[in-house]
Amino acid sequence: MAKAEIRNQIRRLRFDHDEMTQQELANRVGCTRQTIVLLEHGRYVPSLALAFRIARTFELNVDEVFEFVGD
Amino acid sequence: MLATFWSVPLLGTVLVLAVVAVVLMMRTMSHRKPLSSEEREEMASSPMPPLQKRAWWGLLIGGGTFALIAYILFTRGAAEYWENDSLRLTVVAIFLGGMVMYTGVFLAGFAKMRMKGQLDERDRAILARSPNVQSAAVIMALAAWMISLTEMFHSEGAVPVVYLYLIFGSCILVTLIGQSLGVLLGYWIAARHGES
Numbered sequence: 001m002a003k004a005e006i007r008n009q010i011r012r013l014r015f016d017h018d019e020m021t022q023q024e025l026a027n028r029v030g031c032t033r034q035t036i037v038l039l040e041h042g043r044y045v046p047s048l049a050l051a052f053r054i055a056r057t058f059e060l061n062v063d064e065v066f067e068f069v070g071d
Numbered sequence: 072m073l074a075t076f077w078s079v080p081l082l083g084t085v086l087v088l089a090v091v092a093v094v095l096m097m098r099t100m101s102h103r104k105p106l107s108s109e110e111r112e113e114m115a116s117s118p119m120p121p122l123q124k125r126a127w128w129g130l131l132i133g134g135g136t137f138a139l140i141a142y143i144l145f146t147r148g149a150a151e152y153w154e155n156d157s158l159r160l161t162v163v164a165i166f167l168g169g170m171v172m173y174t175g176v177f178l179a180g181f182a183k184m185r186m187k188g189q190l191d192e193r194d195r196a197i198l199a200r201s202p203n204v205q206s207a208a209v210i211m212a213l214a215a216w217m218i219s220l221t222e223m224f225h226s227e228g229a230v231p232v233v234y235l236y237l238i239f240g241s242c243i244l245v246t247l248i249g250q251s252l253g254v255l256l257g258y259w260i261a262a263r264h265g266e267s
Contacts, residue, residue, distance in 0.1 A: 022117070031191035033117040034261070038193070041110050043265025047192050 005069040011040045013058045013065065029053040082218055089211045105264055114262045121184050122194045123258045129177035129251035136169025137244045144237070153233040166240055173247050193266060201253025208249035209242055216241070 014020045022036040029050060038044035039054075046054070048062075055062045106114065140162055144152055152158055181198075184190050190198075216238050224230050260266075 030188055032120045032194065034114060034120060035191055035193045037110070037113045037117055038261065038265050041106070041113075041265070043106065043110070044193065044261075045266075050192060 005042065006045050007042060007067045007069055008039065009065055009067075010036070010054065013060075017058060025054070025057065028057050082215060085211060085214050085218060088214075089207075092207055092211075106262070110265075111262065120191075120194055120258070121189045122181070122198065122254060125177050125180045125184070126251045126254035126258075128180075129173055130248060130255065132169055132172045132176060133244060133247040133251060136165060136173075137241075137248060139165055140240070140244070149231070149233050149237065152237075153231070166244075169244070170247075177247075177251065193261070196266070197254055197257030197261070200257055201250050204253030204256060205246055205249035208245045208252070212241055212245040213238070 010025070014022070014025060022033050022040075026033045026036045030053065031050060035044060035046075035050075039046060051062050051066055055065045058065060143158070143162055143165075147155075147158060152162060181190075216234075220230050220234060
């Protein structure tokens, strides 16, 4: 099975939201800054709950933040 | 004499197997592309997660307790430990002290982090994988005991009772050390290869 990839717009969205820091976002969604770093670089696939919390923080839908690239 | 001759290569084999197991595990877990230097720098500049800090403390306490007891037993001998009440009580006190400290720092701290919401899903995943290292460490410890005791007491045909206590105590300590090591290994791999 081909490996799917999940891309996201977190870094851009942070800057669009008054240059929100990684730590601020981490505090808002209830995770560590390391998790945000890995997420931004596409090195970690979040759970649905975390994906929803991140999208909600930016007042967007999940598919506006995360994009599924694959089959 | 023959037993002593064979115990060194056999223990060496166990050690080599342990190293091979760790290397294989890391290779399996690190099949992902390594993080770029920029990504690594960003990870390094992020504060250490509370669970990772606790794991370092756990390793320090578990490792310190293990080293101290091993030092006493190697210098005084298992026979003296068994016959000398004050020495036995000292070792038991160190063992229990280490256990209490570990429980306070790592396990109770873990419960506190959970209540305060300081554990995120990645921390939980790392913690959930740590028993892999724990079980491997216990198996290696038991293998080391089995080989060394067989070599030491092969001619007598029986192992003194004192070793039952020492095997049990060492397995408990190795379990604690393995838990901390498993958590630290999880963060170490994530800092180099990310997680998916």
